[in-house]
Amino acid sequence: MVMAASETKFHVLAVDDTLIDRKLIEKLLKTSSYQVTAVDSGTKALEFLGLNNNDHQDVEVNLIITDYCMPGMTGYDLLRKIKESSSFKDIPVVIMSSDNIPSRINRCLEDGAEEFFLKPVQLSDVNKLRPHLMKRRTQTNVNKRKAMDEIVSPDRTRARYNELEVN
Amino acid sequence: MDRNRLHNQVASMRRSLFDQGYLDDQFIQLEELQDDTNPNFVQEVVTLFYNDSARLIQNIEQALNSSPIDFCKLDDYMHQFKGSSSSIGAKKVTNECTAFREYCNAENAEGCIRSFQQVKQEYAILKRKLEVYLQTVRQASQTA
Numbered sequence: 001m002v003m004a005a006s007e008t009k010f011h012v013l014a015v016d017d018t019l020i021d022r023k024l025i026e027k028l029l030k031t032s033s034y035q036v037t038a039v040d041s042g043t044k045a046l047e048f049l050g051l052n053n054n055d056h057q058d059v060e061v062n063l064i065i066t067d068y069c070m071p072g073m074t075g076y077d078l079l080r081k082i083k084e085s086s087s088f089k090d091i092p093v094v095i096m097s098s099d100n101i102p103s104r105i106n107r108c109l110e111d112g113a114e115e116f117f118l119k120p121v122q123l124s125d126v127n128k129l130r131p132h133l134m135k136r137r138t139q140t141n142v143n144k145r146k147a148m149d150e151i152v153s154p155d156r157t158r159a160r161y162n163e164l165e166v167n
Numbered sequence: 168m169d170r171n172r173l174h175n176q177v178a179s180m181r182r183s184l185f186d187q188g189y190l191d192d193q194f195i196q197l198e199e200l201q202d203d204t205n206p207n208f209v210q211e212v213v214t215l216f217y218n219d220s221a222r223l224i225q226n227i228e229q230a231l232n233s234s235p236i237d238f239c240k241l242d243d244y245m246h247q248f249k250g251s252s253s254s255i256g257a258k259k260v261t262n263e264c265t266a267f268r269e270y271c272n273a274e275n276a277e278g279c280i281r282s283f284q285q286v287k288q289e290y291a292i293l294k295r296k297l298e299v300y301l302q303t304v305r306q307a308s309q310t311a
Contacts, residue, residue: 020215020251027200027208069246098250120193120254123200 010133011059014038015045015066015078016096021119025065025096028126042066042073046081049088061091062133067119068097068104076108083112092132096121173307180300189293193256210301216255220290223248231280241279242271248286259289 012034016022022038029036037059039045049061064082068075075095082088095108098119105116114132117125184190201208223244230241249264263286270278 018219018247018250018254020212020219020254023212023215024197024200024254027205030204031200031202098246098253119250120196120256122193122196 009033009035010062011035011037012129013045013048013061013064015040015042015064015070015075017041017067017070021067021096021121025121028121028123029065031123032126032129034129037061042070042075042078042081045078062136063092063094063129065094065096065117065129068095068108069099076104076111079108079111079113090136092129092136094129094132170307170310173303173310177300177303177307180296180303184296184300188258189296191256191258193253195256197255210305212255213297213301216251216257217294219251220248220294223251224287224290227283231276231283236274236276236279238271238274238279242268245271245286252290257290257293260286260293263289 012029014022014025014029014036016025016038017040019040022040026036026038037048039048045064045066048059050059064078066075066078073081075097079093079095082091082093089112092114093112094115094117095113096117096119097104100118108116115125115128185194197209197212205211227241227244227248230237230244245264245267249261249268252260252264263282267279267282267286270282
């Protein structure tokens with residue numbers, strides 16, 4: 001895959017079974033300049049990622065933010081599935097919940113969630129996502145550079161930092 | 168002159184909604200998310216809340232009228248109701264939902280029934296106030 005000259009927006013996959021919360025999280029993310037795909041179940045999230053197609057990543061998703069309490073597959077179940085997959089385990093996962101249950105929070109964080117947000121989620125929470133995304137992008141870029149033996153141009157780096165400053 | 172009067176009305180209604188504890192900071196978050204790309208965001212979210220609430224109230228009524236009462240199902244419905252009310256910043260409604268869930272956990276049917284009356288009452292009051300408030304906001308924004 002060829003790297004674009006300028007970095008595109010981060011793509012966040014939001015998972016929540018409630019329409020109101022989906023609308024809210026989508027707006028919060030878009031306001032923070034993320035590209036958003038919102039789905040209403042863990043199963044749909046996995047389908048979107050392409051997990052069912054021999055673990056091949058169909059689309060690029062930079063972060064997954066999911067509700068905990070969902071019928072069928074909970075946010076925790078989804079977290080485990082992502083972390084157990086060789087293709088997707090490096091995608092940062094954030095969990096949201098309206099219930100403040102310390103044992104739940106700890107379990108999610110111990111099993112690989114980057115953050116745990118209490119609902120209702122606010123802009124100040126969404127602002128905490130960027131470091132996790134920037135860290136991954138830098139890592140990915142370093143890996144790609146090593147793999148492709150490419151030299152990063154100063155212009156490309158400047159473009160990335162400009163994106164940061166805007167927000 | 169009309170415009171100023173309307174704007175003052177909006178400001179005083181809004182202040183009273185917060186002062187009297189009907190709304191909390193989460194409602195402000197909704198207002199802050201409203202922008203040119205989503206000029207009706209607050210109304211849209213509030214409408215979703217009304218729709219959700221109507222459905223959940225009906226489900227809870229049915230669940231309370233069934234025998235024996237399925238407290239698990241009741242708690243599930245109320246969990247959803249509490250979730251959506253807290254998502255729009257409906258403080259009093261959210262608090263009543265919390266109280267209900269305590270009766271539910273204790274499997275106290277009478278307590279649930281009583282508490283549910285409170286939930287419905289607070290919801291009806293909030294809905295009325297919000298409808299008037301948002302209508303006044305619309306009028307104020309349309310007045311040149």
